[in-house]
Every structure is written in structure tokens, then in C-alpha cells.
Amino acid sequence: MVPFDLSMIWAVIIAFGIIMYVLMDGFDLGVGILFPFAPDEQARDVMMNSVAPVWDGNETWLVLGGAGLLAAFPLVYSVLLPAMYIGVFLLLAGLIFRGVAFEFRFKANTSRYLWNWAFAGGSIVASFAQGAVVGAYIQGFNTEGLVYVGGALDWLTPFTVLTGLGLLAGYALLGCTWLIMKSEGYIQDWAYKLAPKLLAAVLLVFVAISVWTPWIDPSAYARWFSSIGLIWIFPLLAGLCALQIFRSLRKRREAMPFMATMGLFVFTYLGLLVTKWPYIIPPNHTIWDAASAPESQLFLLLGLLFVIPIVLTYTAWTYWVFRGKVRAGEGYH
Amino acid sequence: MELDPLFLSRLQFAFVVCFHAIFPVFTIGLASFIAFLEGMSFRTGDPTWERLSKFWIQVFAVVFGMGVVSGIVMAFQFGTNWSNFSYAASNFLGPVLSYEVITAFFLEAAFLGVLLFGRDKVPQGVHLFAACMVALGTFISSFWILSANSWMQTPVGTELRDGMIHVASWSEALFSPSFPYRFMHMALASFLTGAFVVAGVSAWYLLRQREVELNRKALSVSLWMILLIAPTQAVVGDYHGLNTLEHQPTKVAAMEGNWQRGSGVPLLLFAWPDQQAQTNHFEIAIPKLASFILTHDWxxxxxxxxxxxxxxxxxxxIVFWSFRVMVGIGLLMIAFGLTGLLLRRGGRYWQTPWFLNGMRWMSITPFLAVLAGWVVTEAGRAPWLIYGVMTHAQGLTPSLTGGMALFTLIGYILVYAVVFSAGLYYLMRVLQDGLEEDLSAEATHEVERASRPLSATHVRLEQGEH
Structure with a gap:
């Protein structure tokens, strides 16, 4: 009926949506993670101001991804959400608390410290839950037929705790390098000092996960070691990005550390995708098993092709309007 | 007692959706009211319209923000607690719900920013256009949601193959038989909600002699609105009922508390339905009236x-009493509309304390009526999740245990309690601040101000500080 593989197109759209979300909400979650460690209250004002104009646009990608999954790959939706039941709740609760903290912190005086904690706590919980989802995805899901049959806490294992902490460190690094780009003076000095430590933590966890994964998932070992192919380019490029972060931090470059951190995320993400391809619900279901009916995929695709350029343009415009340094006492009130 | 995941999931969904519903039902009505105010301001050039609009846009911003936050949870409820249903219905529901998300984002990206922050930056005509588009957008948004719900009530245009719904005709499925009535009923309910809240708040200001000229105008407009819409809603509701009688007869029977098929059925004013005994106790009834209302034949x-x-x-x-709550409030609304008309002689409607106090209290009733109405239609189709196709039990997530459902139920209640008491408290502060302040003199950096809902207000969270 349809001359091209809609599932393939949708897989690319969803994969694109996920990495957009990770990169963009990643840095503003990271700013929240770093919140308790900020040098003082004025620094917190600047930190929050640096992400305030863009954070809710960033979360657009999460909701779009969630709704898109139901429409294009309903099996993912109906297996992943039950499997991550408790994790999804923590994720949503975390996102709600930090979202509301954004609104009320600037309007609060005496209750400000409470909103600080809501912002930091919400960001940390949401980031950890997202990292645990990545770990659970690598582990695979216990399905029978088309239904999840595992327990409520199957997703919470030492491995997923590690991936949770890994993403926590990764987002913190994104947030830290974002601050280097957006701040100056003592706040920037603080971020410059913190970034190498975060990078070290990220690399440590990434190496641990890479070594651990083949034990969890034998097919990952087969993919990476049976035929030494082009896929090794991804870890190589990720490594180069890490090197670039170190070098640019030492030279006190302002934008490069953030760009290179995004590169590190992208290539790690691509490495993860090729490890699992074409499985969208490991270990049993491929993207074609999980797909909805072609007419449904097509029906939504038409609307999405119209809207994605608008969202991208709007996003780019917002970042352009709010470009440059954020200074204390300025900005969002 | 064993924890029942089915019961707890239904309770959780009811809680989350009720909490969410109060926000959009208000913003839909309010968006149209703001578009009206902007239109009047554009036509007459009278600055009072603009001042009213500025104030109500602030309220709109806060409520819209809370609606968005509570809506995010809804998008995940289907998957976490009703995964069998989500999967089976995904070919239809997936695209429909996604289009709702797309509409909302498009609206937010393109027009909400202009409405909230663009007054002094764009020509007045463009600002009016943005206000109209936001109002239209809220309707398009509710179109998708009500279309999905109506299809679940009266499923057509789809076929079940290998345990999965497939769409045979998008137009039939999107415009299912109950959709036009539900959409009209809900649209009018939103207008009534907007009108009663505006009227109630204006009445409260008038009682305190604050900005009398402005609030008299707002009260007058909303009273005309109530006078017109409240009776219309009764007629539309009647048609909705006739449609339900045709497609979901058992629901209507439960609404009427009528256990046995019969002719010349009385209208029950009071009764205590007893499901075990399949009968009612303590009936007070008007003979043959239910038959007459529903079939137009005694x-x-x-x-x-x-x-x-x-x-x-x-x-x-539940169905029987929720229905009576809804209808009772509806009749009360009509009564207040007529009273307002009578009090127009000599301009007493804005000077009569008992009436103003009554309007104050009435401002909460549309929310109760809307929730009661949804309880009627949702509980009334039980045990069906997709009417005649899939029951609640079949749609439930198989791996879900009672403990898990209880954990998240308590969790959502706690999260919402904290978040929304803060939101409601803040809204009260905005209302207390009132319209007096000249908001065009706000001292915010224009470029660096974030285009997000709550930045449209400049009220502090705590009392006494600005």
C-alpha cells in the first residue's frame, strides 16, 4: 500500500526526538543537579535564568516522543511503561516538581529555599529515572507474546543504578559546560573547576557500562566483536570528543566544552543504537514487530512533517533571542 | 483485604483526570472571553476593555500553566495502567492523541507568546488575531480529546482484527455518533465555567467597591452570557441524553434509576438505588415525566x-446521583441568569449584596457540574472501556499489582496536593491584587523575559511583598 518503509521513517523520527530531548532537557536538568553545589544564592539566580526561557520548550520533545511512540510503535508504549511503572512515576513527579519550581522560585521570598530543593530534587530524580530506563533497555524486558510479564522492580538492578548514576553525571557535565558558556566571573570559574571532575566521573561510568554490557547481553558482544566493522567509529569519535572537552577546558574556551559534550552524548547514543538495532524492545521485538498499522503511521506522519520544521524554527529562534551571557540581577523575574 | 489493581487504577485515573479537567474547562471558556474583550477593545477603542483583558490574561496564564503540568501525567496513564487497552486501540488513539499534542504545541509556540507578552510589541490587530487563535486552538485541542472519548463511548469506523483495532474510516471514527453532542455540551460547559468565574470574581470586587466601573462591565457581560447559555445547555443536554438513549440505553436507565423496562416511567426526584436488591428505596417521583422527557411521549x-x-x-x-448534581446545578444556573435579568431594572444587579454574594458562591458550581457530568458518562458506561468491545478488566495492564497501583495513587495525590495548593494559593494572590495596578508600567527587561505562562503575572507568592 505504501511504497516506502514507514516503520523505518518513524524509527528515525523517534530516535531523533529522543536525542533532541536528551541534549536539550539534559543541560537544564544538569543545571538543576548542580543547584545544591552552587557557590551562592546569586549564582543560583544566574543558573536558573540561563535555562528559564528554554526549558519547557525542551520538554516538548519528551511529550512528542511519548505520544509518537503510542501512535507509531504502540508495543514499546505498552511494554515499556508497565515495566518501568514505578520509574515512570518518579520521572513524572520529578519533572512536575522542577517545572513548578521554575515558576514559583522567582515569585517567592521566604519560601525560596523550598523551591530550591524542589528544583534540585526533581532534577536529580528525573535524571536518575531516565538513566535507569537506558539501563533497563540494555537489560531487555521480560515479555511473553506482546505483554510485559516481569515484576514491578525488575528495572532496578545494580546495572541500572549504574546507568542512572552515569546519566546523572552526564547531565551534570552538560549543565556545567552550558554554564561555562552562559556565565562569567566567579560562577564561570566554579564551573571550570567542576567540569573536569564531572568528565572523569562520566568516563569512568561509561567504561564500566561498556565492559559490563556484554555480560548482560551476549548479543552485544557478538555485534561488537564478531565482525570488526565501521561501528567502532562511534566509540572512537566519542573518545575524541572527551579529549576535546579536556583540552578546551584547559584553554578556558567558552563554547567548545559544551559542543564537545553534546558530541560525546551523540556518539555514545549512536553506539547504543547500533548495539541493539533492529530491536526496539530487547530481546524479542524489532521495530517492525512493534509498529502500528501503516495507515495510522501515515496519518500522523503527515501532521508531524508539517509541525517538526515549525518546532525546530521556533526552538532556534528562542535560543537566538536569549543568546549571550546571563548576568546577575538581569533576566527573568 | 486484597488490593484490587483494577479498582485502584480506575480510582487513580478518575483522580488524575478530574484534577486535570478543571483547568482546561476553565481556560477554554476564558480564552474565548479574552478574545471577546480584545475584540471589543479593538472595535470601540475604550480602554476599560483593554484593562479587563490584561487582568484576565494573567489569570489565564496561571491556569493554563497548571493545566499543562497536570496534562503531562495523563499522557502516561494510558500506558502505565491500561497497557492492554492502549495497545489494542493504538491505531486510532495514538494518532488522535498525538494530534492533540501537536495542536497544543503549535498553539503555544505560535500564538500564546504573542497573547501574553506581545501587547506592546505587535499591532493591536495582530494581538487580537493571536487572542482568537488561542481561543480557536483550545477548541481544536478539545476536539481531539472529545473525539477519542466519543469513539470509546460509541465506537464506529473501526474493526477489530487479531485483538487490535484497525481504522477503516478516519472520518467515521473521528466523528462518531455521540461526538457532536458531547462536543457541544462540553463547549457550552466551558463557556458557562468562564462566565461564572468572571461573574463571581467581579461580584467579589464589587462587594468591596474595587474598580466598580470595570467590574460592573465584566459582570454585565458574563450575566448576559449566562442568561443565554444556561438554558441552551439544558436543551443540548437533553439531545445528548436522547443520543445516549439510542446508543447506551443502560447508562440512561442508570441515570433515571429505572430498573425494569416499562412505559410511563416516572421522573425520580429522590431515591436510594440498591444494586444488590436491584431496586430503589425512598422514591419521590413525578409520574410519567421521565418517559416524556426522553421519548416526548407520556x-x-x-x-x-x-x-x-x-x-x-x-x-x-454513582451515576444516578452525579446526574442529579449536574442537573440541579444547571437549573440553579438558569435561575441565577434570570434573576440577573430581573435585577437589571434600575441597575440593581451590581448593587444588590445578596445577589453578588450568590454569584460569588456560584463560581465554583460549574466545576462541580462538569466533574459530575463526566462521572455520569464515564461511570455510566462501566464495565465497558470501549463500549461493547473491551471492558475495564480486559484493558488493564497485566503485570500491574494492587501494591503498585496504590503506591502511585498515593504518590500522585501527594504531588498534586503540594503543587496545586501552591498554584491555587498563587491564583488567589493574583485575584487579591486585582485590576488596580497599571500593568503596562511593569519594570521587566523586555528581551530577556521568558515567554512562559507564569511570567505573565508579576504578583509575589507571599503576602505583603512586591
Whole structure:
């Protein structure tokens, strides 16, 4: 009926949506993670101001991804959400608390410290839950037929705790390098000092996960070691990005550390995708098993092709309007 | 007692959706009111319209923000607690719900920013256009949601193959038989909600002699609105009921508390439905009136609840009483609309304390009526999740245990309690601040101000500080 593989197109759209979300909400979650460690209250004002104009646009990608999954790959939706039941709740609760903290912190005086904690706590919980989802995805899901049959806490294992902490460190690094780009003076000095430590933590966890994964998932070992192919380019490029972060931090470059951190995320993400391809619900279901009916995929695709350029343009415009340094006492009130 | 995941999931969904519903139902009505105010301001050039609009846009911003936050949870409820249903219905529901998300984002990206922050930056005509588009957008948004719900009530245009719904005709499925009535009923309910809240708040200001000229105008407009819409809603509701009688007879039987099929059925004003005994206690009734209302014939025949087996009956007590709450409030609304008309002689409507106090209290009733109405239609189709196709039990997530459902139920209640008491408290502060302040003199950096809902207000969270 349809001359091209809609599932393939949708897989690319969803994969694109996920990495957009990770990169963009990643840095503003990271700013929240770093919140308790900020040098003082004025620094917190600047930190929050640096992400305030863009954070809710960033979360657009999460909701779009969630709704898109139901429409294009309903099996993912109906297996992943039950499997991550408790994790999804923590994720949503975390996102709600930090979202509301954004609104009320600037309007609060005496209750400000409470909103600080809501912002930091919400960001940390949401980031950890997202990292645990990545770990659970690598582990695979216990399905029978088309239904999840595992327990409520199957997703919470030492491995997923590690991936949770890994993403926590990764987002913190994104947030830290974002601050280097957006701040100056003592706040920037603080971020410059913190970034190498975060990078070290990220690399440590990434190496641990890479070594651990083949034990969890034998097919990952087969993919990476049976035929030494082009896929090794991804870890190589990720490594180069890490090197670039170190070098640019030492030279006190302002934008490069953030760009290179995004590169590190992208290539790690691509490495993860090729490890699992074409499985969208490991270990049993491929993207074609999980797909909805072609007419449904097509029906939504038409609307999405119209809207994605608008969202991208709007996003780019917002970042352009709010470009440059954020200074204390300025900005969002 | 064993924890029942089915019961707890239904309770959780009801809680989350009720909490969410109060925000959009208000913003839909308010968006149209703001578009009206902007239109009047554009046409007459009278600055009072603009001042009113500025104030109500602030309220809109806060409520819209809370609606968005509570809506995010809804998008995940289907998957976490109703995964079998989500999967089976995904070919239809997936695209429909996604289009709702797309509409909302498009609206937010393109027009909300202009409405909230663009007054002094764009020509007045463009600002008016943005206000109209935001109002239209809220309707398009509710179109998708009500279309999905109506299809679940009266599923057509789809076929079930290998346990999965497939769409045969998008237009039939999107415009299912109950959709036009539900959409009209809900649109009018939103207008009534907007009108009663505006009227109630204005009445409160008038009682305190604050900005009398402005608030008199707002009260007058909303009273005309109520006078017009409240009776119309009764007529539309009646048609909605006739449509339900045709497609979901058991629901209507439960609404009427009518257990056995019969003709010349009385209208029950009071009764205590007893599902175990399949009968009512303490009936107070008007003879033959239910038959007349529903069939327009005093001897018309009405279906009975007991026609379907016990397991396929909805919880009659809940449906029966929610229906009476909704209708009772509706009649009260009509009464207040007429009273307002009578008090117009000599301009007493804005100077009569008992009436103003009454309007104050009435501002909460549309929310109760809307929730009661949704309880009627949702509980009334039980045990069906997709009417005649899939029951609640079949749609439930298989791996879900009672403990898990209880954990998240308590969790969502706690999260919402914290978040929304803060939101509501803040909204009260905005209302207390009132319209007096000249908001065009705000001292915010123009470029660096974030285009997000709550930045449209400049009220502090705590008392006494600005």
C-alpha cells in the first residue's frame, strides 16, 4: 500500500526526538543537579535564568516522543511503561516538581529555599529515572507474546543504578559546560573547576557500562566483536570528543566544552543504537514487530512533517533571542 | 483485604483526570472571553476593555500553566495502567492523541507568546488575531480529546482484527455518533465555567467597591452570557441524553434509576438505588415525566438496568446521583441568569449584596457540574472501556499489582496536593491584587523575559511583598 518503509521513517523520527530531548532537557536538568553545589544564592539566580526561557520548550520533545511512540510503535508504549511503572512515576513527579519550581522560585521570598530543593530534587530524580530506563533497555524486558510479564522492580538492578548514576553525571557535565558558556566571573570559574571532575566521573561510568554490557547481553558482544566493522567509529569519535572537552577546558574556551559534550552524548547514543538495532524492545521485538498499522503511521506522519520544521524554527529562534551571557540581577523575574 | 489493581487504577485515573479537567474547562471558556474583550477593545477603542483583558490574561496564564503540568501525567496513564487497552486501540488513539499534542504545541509556540507578552510589541490587530487563535486552538485541542472519548463511548469506523483495532474510516471514527453532542455540551460547559468565574470574581470586587466601573462591565457581560447559555445547555443536554438513549440505553436507565423496562416511567426526584436488591428505596417521583422527557411521549417505553446481567451493570448509585448534581446545578444556573435579568431594572444587579454574594458562591458550581457530568458518562458506561468491545478488566495492564497501583495513587495525590495548593494559593494572590495596578508600567527587561505562562503575572507568592 505504501511504497516506502514507514516503520523505518518513524524509527528515525523517534530516535531523533529522543536525542533532541536528551541534549536539550539534559543541560537544564544538569543545571538543576548542580543547584545544591552552587557557590551562592546569586549564582543560583544566574543558573536558573540561563535555562528559564528554554526549558519547557525542551520538554516538548519528551511529550512528542511519548505520544509518537503510542501512535507509531504502540508495543514499546505498552511494554515499556508497565515495566518501568514505578520509574515512570518518579520521572513524572520529578519533572512536575522542577517545572513548578521554575515558576514559583522567582515569585517567592521566604519560601525560596523550598523551591530550591524542589528544583534540585526533581532534577536529580528525573535524571536518575531516565538513566535507569537506558539501563533497563540494555537489560531487555521480560515479555511473553506482546505483554510485559516481569515484576514491578525488575528495572532496578545494580546495572541500572549504574546507568542512572552515569546519566546523572552526564547531565551534570552538560549543565556545567552550558554554564561555562552562559556565565562569567566567579560562577564561570566554579564551573571550570567542576567540569573536569564531572568528565572523569562520566568516563569512568561509561567504561564500566561498556565492559559490563556484554555480560548482560551476549548479543552485544557478538555485534561488537564478531565482525570488526565501521561501528567502532562511534566509540572512537566519542573518545575524541572527551579529549576535546579536556583540552578546551584547559584553554578556558567558552563554547567548545559544551559542543564537545553534546558530541560525546551523540556518539555514545549512536553506539547504543547500533548495539541493539533492529530491536526496539530487547530481546524479542524489532521495530517492525512493534509498529502500528501503516495507515495510522501515515496519518500522523503527515501532521508531524508539517509541525517538526515549525518546532525546530521556533526552538532556534528562542535560543537566538536569549543568546549571550546571563548576568546577575538581569533576566527573568 | 486484597488490593484490587483494577479498582485502584480506575480510582487513580478518575483522580488524575478530574484534577486535570478543571483547568482546561476553565481556560477554554476564558480564552474565548479574552478574545471577546480584545475584540471589543479593538472595535470601540475604550480602554476599560483593554484593562479587563490584561487582568484576565494573567489569570489565564496561571491556569493554563497548571493545566499543562497536570496534562503531562495523563499522557502516561494510558500506558502505565491500561497497557492492554492502549495497545489494542493504538491505531486510532495514538494518532488522535498525538494530534492533540501537536495542536497544543503549535498553539503555544505560535500564538500564546504573542497573547501574553506581545501587547506592546505587535499591532493591536495582530494581538487580537493571536487572542482568537488561542481561543480557536483550545477548541481544536478539545476536539481531539472529545473525539477519542466519543469513539470509546460509541465506537464506529473501526474493526477489530487479531485483538487490535484497525481504522477503516478516519472520518467515521473521528466523528462518531455521540461526538457532536458531547462536543457541544462540553463547549457550552466551558463557556458557562468562564462566565461564572468572571461573574463571581467581579461580584467579589464589587462587594468591596474595587474598580466598580470595570467590574460592573465584566459582570454585565458574563450575566448576559449566562442568561443565554444556561438554558441552551439544558436543551443540548437533553439531545445528548436522547443520543445516549439510542446508543447506551443502560447508562440512561442508570441515570433515571429505572430498573425494569416499562412505559410511563416516572421522573425520580429522590431515591436510594440498591444494586444488590436491584431496586430503589425512598422514591419521590413525578409520574410519567421521565418517559416524556426522553421519548416526548407520556407513555413512552424506557429501558431498564436489569435488562443486562449484574456484571454488566454500571454502579447505579454513582451515576444516578452525579446526574442529579449536574442537573440541579444547571437549573440553579438558569435561575441565577434570570434573576440577573430581573435585577437589571434600575441597575440593581451590581448593587444588590445578596445577589453578588450568590454569584460569588456560584463560581465554583460549574466545576462541580462538569466533574459530575463526566462521572455520569464515564461511570455510566462501566464495565465497558470501549463500549461493547473491551471492558475495564480486559484493558488493564497485566503485570500491574494492587501494591503498585496504590503506591502511585498515593504518590500522585501527594504531588498534586503540594503543587496545586501552591498554584491555587498563587491564583488567589493574583485575584487579591486585582485590576488596580497599571500593568503596562511593569519594570521587566523586555528581551530577556521568558515567554512562559507564569511570567505573565508579576504578583509575589507571599503576602505583603512586591
Amino acid at each position: 407513555e413512552g417505553e424506557l429501558p431498564g438496568i436489569a435488562e443486562v446481567p449484574y456484571e454488566e451493570q454500571p454502579p447505579v448509585w
